[in-house]
Amino acid sequence: MTKSELIAELAAANPHLLGRDVEIIVGTIFDEITAALARGERVELRGFGAFTVKKRDARTGRNPRTGEAVPVDEKAVPFFKAGKELRERVNRGGKPARPVRERVVA
């Protein structure tokens, strides 16, 4: 699925919204996550996952073609860790959850 397919589906499911607004909604979500990470903040969406920024130290890399040593500067990389619920859903692959434990309703 792509961003445009996501927008199209959301628009079809919400006929009362303008197509332009649906684009803004989807755009706002990813733009805000980007902006937060750019400020060095983390984004935590319970059940879905967390976006964080990880620091990578400077290191000496190598040009794989020539074998020449090249300095690689310190940098920051965006990182996503799936939340427990999403991780389990992906691993189950759409199969219904196994009843792990019965919850007793008092």
Place this chain on the structure above:
Amino acid sequence: MNTVTRAHLAERIYTQVGLSRNESADLLETVLDRLARSLESGESVKISGFGTFSVRQKGRRIGRNPKTGIEVPILPRRVLVFRPSQVLKAHVNGTAVPTGDEFAGDEE
């Protein structure tokens, strides 16, 4: 360090689009659920300018309980991986944002 949550994102949708706060929150949830359903079915999600979420199949391997040293089989499983796009990486580093035909998570 500040943490951005659902409430912040919903608030941004509310101010950008002018829907009610409730509907903004519901739409955010719908988007997240739609992403989750796609990944659950094994289909990757490509958000241009942001990144690609994909599902990777891992084979069975022998692990070890680090505390007891006892070998335990790690069953085959499916895991989620996120590859940030060049645009997102640039934003995080405060460097020039690449332009042109950049597509979600495709690089090198």
